[in-house]
Amino acid sequence: MKKFTLLLTLFTVFAYxxxxxxxxxxxxxxxxxxxxxxxxxxGLDVKKGYVITDLVTNNFDTYTFDYKTFIRQKDGTLAGIILIATSKLWSNVYYLAIPVNNVDLLSDLNSQISIWDESMTTAYANSATLLNSVLLNLSWENDLKK
Incomplete structure (x- = not known):
């Protein structure tokens, strides 16, 4: 289930x-x-040459997944998606990145997620599905504007 969810999320990011x-x-x-x-x-400024915007936050009973876009200012392209995963039960906060078009970095993301327990990966699977919906909607809206 972990790999399927990760692949689904990444497919959507690639498509977007x-x-x-x-x-x-x-x-x-x-x-x-x-x-x-x-x-x-x-309290520092964002890395020079980039903009970070809120994408979506998914709250569950014991976990929160906050997604932010990391965009290059020079050409407006997506550099990746920042994922801040919080376990409310243990107060653990994980800062992850969903890379785009980089298999090596994708492998690193997968190894980071694989250390989570089953309840957190299940919540992440639900969150990733909601993220996919948001990204597909944004992609659809972009296509309509063309």
Whole structure:
């Protein structure tokens, strides 16, 4: 189930960004997984040349999944999606990145999610389905504007 959910999420991200994407770089991935946390906790500005926008937050009984787009200012392309996963039960906060068009970074994301317990991965599967719905809707709206 974990792999199916991850593949479904990534398929949607790939489809959403298909027209305008260069691929997530290692530097961008590291910022989304490490630098963003430092930025938020220290009250610093967003990495120069990028914009972060709220995408969707999914709240469940014991988990919250907050998704944010990480967009390159120079061309408006999606660099990736920041995922902040919070366990309300244990107060654990995970900063992850959903990369686009980068298989190596995708493998790293998969290894990070694989350490979660079954209840968290089940909640993530539900959250990823809701995220897919949002991304598909955005993609549909973009297609209608063309």
């Amino acid at each position: 960004s298909q027209d305008k994407f260069n691929g997530t770089t290692l530097e961008e991935y590291n910022y989304m997984t490490k630098g963003y946390k430092i930025q938020v906790s220290s």
